Amino acid sequence: MKIPAFFILIGLVLLPPVLASAGPLQDKDCGSCHRLGDSEKKNSGPDLHYAGNKFQAKWLKQFLQNPEVIRPAGVSTAPGFLQGSSGNPHPSFAEKEASALSDSLMGLKVSGLTLEPVTTEPLSKGKRAKIKYQFERTFSCISCHQSLNLAGKVRGGISGPSLINAGNRLQADWVVNWLNTPEVYTSKSRMPRYKMDSATQIQFTQFLMTLKKENMNRRAAGGK
Amino acid sequence: MKRNYKNLLATITTVLLGMVACGQNDNEQVALKPPTQQEVKRVQPQTQQPEPAQVTENTRQTYQWYCAQCHGIEGKGNGINAKFLTVPPRNHTKGDYLETRTDEQLFEAIKFGGLSVGRAPCMPAWGHTLDEDTIHSMVRYIRELCQCEAL
Numbered sequence: 306m307k308i309p310a311f312f313i314l315i316g317l318v319l320l321p322p323v324l325a326s327a328g329p330l331q332d333k334d335c336g337s338c339h340r341l342g343d344s345e346k347k348n349s350g351p352d353l354h355y356a357g358n359k360f361q362a363k364w365l366k367q368f369l370q371n372p373e374v375i376r377p378a379g380v381s382t383a384p385g386f387l388q389g390s391s392g393n394p395h396p397s398f399a400e401k402e403a404s405a406l407s408d409s410l411m412g413l414k415v416s417g418l419t420l421e422p423v424t425t426e427p428l429s430k431g432k433r434a435k436i437k438y439q440f441e442r443t444f445s446c447i448s449c450h451q452s453l454n455l456a457g458k459v460r461g462g463i464s465g466p467s468l469i470n471a472g473n474r475l476q477a478d479w480v481v482n483w484l485n486t487p488e489v490y491t492s493k494s495r496m497p498r499y500k501m502d503s504a505t506q507i508q509f510t511q512f513l514m515t516l517k518k519e520n521m522n523r524r525a526a527g528g529k
Numbered sequence: 530m531k532r533n534y535k536n537l538l539a540t541i542t543t544v545l546l547g548m549v550a551c552g553q554n555d556n557e558q559v560a561l562k563p564p565t566q567q568e569v570k571r572v573q574p575q576t577q578q579p580e581p582a583q584v585t586e587n588t589r590q591t592y593q594w595y596c597a598q599c600h601g602i603e604g605k606g607n608g609i610n611a612k613f614l615t616v617p618p619r620n621h622t623k624g625d626y627l628e629t630r631t632d633e634q635l636f637e638a639i640k641f642g643g644l645s646v647g648r649a650p651c652m653p654a655w656g657h658t659l660d661e662d663t664i665h666s667m668v669r670y671i672r673e674l675c676q677c678e679a680l
Contacts, residue, residue, distance in 0.1 A: 447651075448652075449610055462614065
């Protein structure tokens with residue numbers, strides 16, 4: 306009795322994609338739109354095979370109960386993307402299901418990847434102004450990503466995922482790694498490659514982690 | 530002497546443009562000098578013309594993949610980001626403006642970004658994404674779109 310259990314355990318450790326496709330994610334057919342495992346195919350939804358590296362669990366659970374639009378122009382790999390069509394509302398789930406799905410998603414990681422922990426100490430006012438300036442001008446990030454200005458107003462382009470809630474949605478360690486080595490996650494990014502030193506990567510990350518939906522000025526954003 | 534004057538003008542416009550950010554307008558002002566992107570250095574002006582680059586299927590696909598986000602599928606400056614930028618993406622089908630720009634200026638705008646040629650920072654630098662041959666072929670493709678050459 307002990308030996309089969311041992312082998313099952315080994316199997317689970319060695320075959321994360323199999324593990325991934327044998328739970329609530331499979332029951333709900335999330336794989337019909339999302340990449341959940343190793344095989345790369347054309348999907349209408351964003352890749353989730355590294356969801357456990359990328360997202361904050363609490364945010365995932367909330368998103369699955371109350372989906373919000375993150376890519377106002379649709380997913381960059383989907384056919385209608387350049388026409389700016391964002392498609393149908395995302396399926397939503399009751400709390401218990403959302404919780405189980407989120408747990409499974411948090412188990413999806415790039416194998417063998419260890420991310421350096423980043424301290425997201427609050428930025429001083431001066432540093433924040435400096436990095437915000439780089440975000441908007443030196444590196445043109447705002448041309449493709451929505452962010453919040455100091456008055457909490459949404460600004461920026463829509464071809465990249467909105468970053469107005471990045472501080473609740475993304476893991477800081479992942480953001481740094483994305484800026485450093487995006488090819489770990491996708492071979493087909495539409496974002497320019499940047500050569501920046503790690504101090505700058507960390508500052509961008511710290512800046513992005515200050516962007517939170519609750520800092521949004523509802524009135525400035527159009528009363529919604 | 531003429532060259533210096535030109536450079537000075539370019540610097541002044543760069544600084545002026547440096548005051549504008551790329552998202553929609555608001556009243557935030559940050560008093561910092563416009564830096565250019567790290568590690569991106571100006572190239573020496575080419576003394577002789579490089580081999581004319583070819584527009585291939587790859588050139589068109591590259592344009593669709595990266596540039597069309599802002600410049601639009603047909604290069605008319607109406608991509609999905611266009612209405613969110615303070616300075617509109619250049620319309621690549623308009624000959625009357627593009628013939629006032631040299632191939633080197635277009636090359637530099639693509640490689641080092643808008644700021645490097647005295648244009649808006651909303652135009653990102655692609656020098657770490659695309660190699661020089663590809664950028665030369667993008668310049669050729671833009672010449673095809675505008676059906677124009679530098680005057």
